[in-house]
Amino acid sequence: MLLSLIFRNAFRHKLRTLLTIVGLTVAVLAFGLLSTVVEAWYAGAEGASNARLIVRNSISLVFPMPLTYRQKIRQIDGVKAISTANWFGGVYKEPKNYFPQFAVEASTYLDLYPEYVLSDSERKAFMRDRKGALVGEKLAATYGFRLGDTVTLKGTIFPGQWEFVVRGIYSGRDAKTDVSQFFFHWEYLNETMKIRTPRRANQIGVYVVEVADPSRVAEISLAIDSAFRNSNAETLTETEKAFQLGFVSMTEAIVVAIRLVSYLVIFIILAVMANTMAMTVRERTAEYATLKALGFGPLFLRMLIYGEALAIAGLGGALGIALTYPVADAFGKAMGTLFPVFIVSDLTVGMQLACALLVGIVSAVFPARRAARVNIVDGLRSMA
Amino acid sequence: MNGEAALVSLRSIVKGYRRGQQTVPVLTGITFDIMAGEFLALMGPSGSGKSTLLNLIAGIDRPDSGQLIVAGEDIGQLGEADLADWRARHVGFIFQFYNLMPVLSALENVELPLLLKDMSRAERRERAELALSMVSLADRMAHLPSELSGGQQQRVAIARALITDPTLIVADEPTGDLDRESAKDVLHLMQRLNDEIGKTIIMVTHDSRAAEHAHAIMHLEKGELSGREEVRK
Numbered sequence: 256m257l258l259s260l261i262f263r264n265a266f267r268h269k270l271r272t273l274l275t276i277v278g279l280t281v282a283v284l285a286f287g288l289l290s291t292v293v294e295a296w297y298a299g300a301e302g303a304s305n306a307r308l309i310v311r312n313s314i315s316l317v318f319p320m321p322l323t324y325r326q327k328i329r330q331i332d333g334v335k336a337i338s339t340a341n342w343f344g345g346v347y348k349e350p351k352n353y354f355p356q357f358a359v360e361a362s363t364y365l366d367l368y369p370e371y372v373l374s375d376s377e378r379k380a381f382m383r384d385r386k387g388a389l390v391g392e393k394l395a396a397t398y399g400f401r402l403g404d405t406v407t408l409k410g411t412i413f414p415g416q417w418e419f420v421v422r423g424i425y426s427g428r429d430a431k432t433d434v435s436q437f438f439f440h441w442e443y444l445n446e447t448m449k450i451r452t453p454r455r456a457n458q459i460g461v462y463v464v465e466v467a468d469p470s471r472v473a474e475i476s477l478a479i480d481s482a483f484r485n486s487n488a489e490t491l492t493e494t495e496k497a498f499q500l501g502f503v504s505m506t507e508a509i510v511v512a513i514r515l516v517s518y519l520v521i522f523i524i525l526a527v528m529a530n531t532m533a534m535t536v537r538e539r540t541a542e543y544a545t546l547k548a549l550g551f552g553p554l555f556l557r558m559l560i561y562g563e564a565l566a567i568a569g570l571g572g573a574l575g576i577a578l579t580y581p582v583a584d585a586f587g588k589a590m591g592t593l594f595p596v597f598i599v600s601d602l603t604v605g606m607q608l609a610c611a612l613l614v615g616i617v618s619a620v621f622p623a624r625r626a627a628r629v630n631i632v633d634g635l636r637s638m639a
Numbered sequence: 640m641n642g643e644a645a646l647v648s649l650r651s652i653v654k655g656y657r658r659g660q661q662t663v664p665v666l667t668g669i670t671f672d673i674m675a676g677e678f679l680a681l682m683g684p685s686g687s688g689k690s691t692l693l694n695l696i697a698g699i700d701r702p703d704s705g706q707l708i709v710a711g712e713d714i715g716q717l718g719e720a721d722l723a724d725w726r727a728r729h730v731g732f733i734f735q736f737y738n739l740m741p742v743l744s745a746l747e748n749v750e751l752p753l754l755l756k757d758m759s760r761a762e763r764r765e766r767a768e769l770a771l772s773m774v775s776l777a778d779r780m781a782h783l784p785s786e787l788s789g790g791q792q793q794r795v796a797i798a799r800a801l802i803t804d805p806t807l808i809v810a811d812e813p814t815g816d817l818d819r820e821s822a823k824d825v826l827h828l829m830q831r832l833n834d835e836i837g838k839t840i841i842m843v844t845h846d847s848r849a850a851e852h853a854h855a856i857m858h859l860e861k862g863e864l865s866g867r868e869e870v871r872k
C-alpha cells in the first residue's frame with residue numbers, strides 16, 4: 256500500500272508530473288549524448304595500442320624525418336617491425352568533408368594494424384595498384400565509395416590533384432576500431448613528389464614501431480630517441496596511446512566545456528524537480544499533518560516523499576536512457592566521419608542513471624524535511 | 640470499569656499562542672475529568688479554545704503547563720515518537736473536513752492506520768471491510784473520496800477512527816461541513832459507537848442540536864470551563 260500510495264501521489268497532477276518527466280528525459284538524454292561525444296573524442300586513443308610506438312620529429316608533427324631513419328630504428332634491440340605514415344590532409348570536393356588520410360608503407364602497415372580487417376583479395380588488389388586506396392567501411396558508407404571507384408583529393412600539404420582508386424574496404428575488429436580512415440601508398444606520394452618538388456621527397460611523417468615485448472616500451476623509446484640525438488631531426492617516441500591522447504588534449508578546453516554543459520543541464524533539471532517537489536509538499540501539508548496525527552512518524556513521511564521523487568526521476572531517467580541509444584545512433588550517422596567511433600558506453604548509461612537518481616534524491620531533501628517536521632496542529636489548521 | 644479512575648484527567652491546563660512578542664492566552668487553567676464510556680460534547684463560541692483543548696487531549700499539541708493524563712499516560716511528558724505511538728494506540732480522529740487521503744479508496748483509507756500495526760495484508764483488508772460495513776459503506780469500498788458525498792466521506796473517516804479500536808475518539812466539528820441529513824446520520828453513528836461498543840467520545844461542536852446526542856455538554860468560555868450540563872443518561 257505504501258508503494259501504491261507513492262505512485263498514485265506521483266500522478267496526482269498528471270500534467271505537472273508529465274512535464275517534469277519530459278524535462279528529466281530530455282536532460283538525461285542530453286547528458287548521455289554529450290558524454291558520448293566526449294567519449295567519441297577520446298575513442299581514437301581508446302583504440303590505440305600500448306604495444307606500438309610512434310616516432311616523430313621532436314620539434315613538431317609538421318616536420319618530417321628522413322627516410323634513412325627507418326633502417327636505424329629497425330636495428331634497435333626490441334623492435335619487431337616498423338612501418339611509416341604521412342599525414343596527407345587532402346580535401347575531398349569540399350573542406351567540410353573531413354576524414355583522415357595517410358600515405359603509408361603498404362607492404363608493412365597492415366601487418367602492424369591487425370585491427371583493420373580486409374579480405375585477402377582486396378588486400379592483393381590494393382598492393383598491386385600503385386594508386387590504390389584502402390577506405391574504412393564507415394567512410395565508404397558516408398561518401399558511397401565502392402571498389403573500383405576513383406576518388407580525387409585536392410592536396411593541401413602536397414599540392415595538386417591526386418587520384419586514387421578504391422581497392423579495399425576494411426572493417427574494424429571491434430567497435431573501438433576507427434573505420435573512417437583513408438590509406439594509400441606512400442610510394443605513389445613519394446614518386447610524385449620526386450618529380451614535382453624533389454627536396455620534399457624521401458621524407459616520413461611518423462614511424463610506427465611494433466615492439467616484441469610491451470613491457471619494454473619505455474626503454475625502447477629512449478633507445479630510439481638517443482639514436483638521433485644531436486641530429487638535424489631529433490625524434491620523440493611515445494606509445495600510440497600517449498600520442499593519440501596528446502592529440503585530443505589540444506582540444507581539452509572544448510571537452511571541458513561540453514562536460515560542463517552536460518552537468519549544467521542536470522543541475523537545471525534538478526532545480527525544476529526540486530521546485531515541483533516543494534510545491535507538491537506544500538499543497539499536501541494537511542495530509543501530512545493528518546498522517547502524523549494518526550501516528551505515522553517522520554520516517555514514513557520522508558519515505559513517501561523520497562519515494563515519489565525517485566519514482567518520477569527514475570521514470571524520466573529510464574526514458575532518457577532508452578532514447579539515448581536510437582538518438583545517439585542517428586546523431587553518429589549525421590556526424591559522419593567526424594567521430595569515427597560513436598557508441599553509448601555502459602559508463603555513460605551508468606552516469607545517466609546515477610544523475611537521475613541523484614536528482615530524485617536531492618530534490619526531495621528539503622521537501623521531505625519540511626513534511627517530516629510539519630506541526631500537526633498548524634498543518635490541520637491550514638486546511639480550514 | 641470501576642468508575643473511579645478517569646480516562647482523561649486534566650489539571651490546571653494552561654495553553655497560549657505566541658503572537659509576535661506577546662503570548663495570547665487561550666486556556667487559562669482547565670481542570671476536569673472524563674470517564675471511560677462517556678460521550679461528551681464541548682461547546683463554546685468560536686475562538687474560545689475548543690479545538691485547542693481537544694488537540695491537547697488527543698496528544699497532537701502540548702500544554703504550556705498543567706498535568707494531562709489520558710488513558711493512564713502522562714502525555715505531557717512523552718517524547719515526539721512515543722506520543723505518536725501512543726496516538727496510534729489510543730486515539731481515533733474525526734475531523735471537520737474528513738481528512739481522507741484523496742488518492743486512496745474508501746477501503747484503503749480505512750486500512751491506513753493498520754499499517755502501523757503488526758498485521759498481515761489479508762487481516763488488514765478483512766478488518767477494514769468490516770469497519771466499512773459498520774458505517775454502511777460496504778458498497779462503496781473502491782470509491783475515491785472525491786466520488787463520495789460529504790456524509791459518506793465522514794462515515795469513512797469514522798470507520799478509519801474505529802479500525803484500531805482506540806481508547807478514545809476525538810471529533811472536531813464532525814458535522815460542521817455537512818447538510819442536516821448527513822449530519823444526523825453521522826451523529827447517530829457516533830451515538831451508536833458509544834452505546835453499543837462503549838467508545839469514549841469527545842466531540843467539539845457549536846451546534847446545540849449535535850450536542851444533544853452526547854451524555855453531557857461542557858461549555859468553554861474565555862479559556863475557562865463554565866460548567867457541565869447533563870443531557871441524557
Ligand SMILES: Nc1ncnc2c1ncn2[C@@H]1O[C@H](COP(=O)(O)OP(=O)(O)O)[C@@H](O)[C@H]1O
Pocket residue numbers: 632633656657665683684685686687688689690691692
Ligand atoms: N496555531 C495557532 N497560532 C496562533 N493562534 C492560534 C493557534 N491556534 C489557535 N489559535 C488561537 O487560539 C484561539 C482558540 O482557537 P481554537 O482552539 O481553534 O478555537 P475554537 O476551536 O474554539 O474556535 C483563537 O483565538 C485562535 O486564533
Ligand SMILES: [Mg+2]
Pocket residue numbers: 689690691811
Ligand atoms: Mg475549532
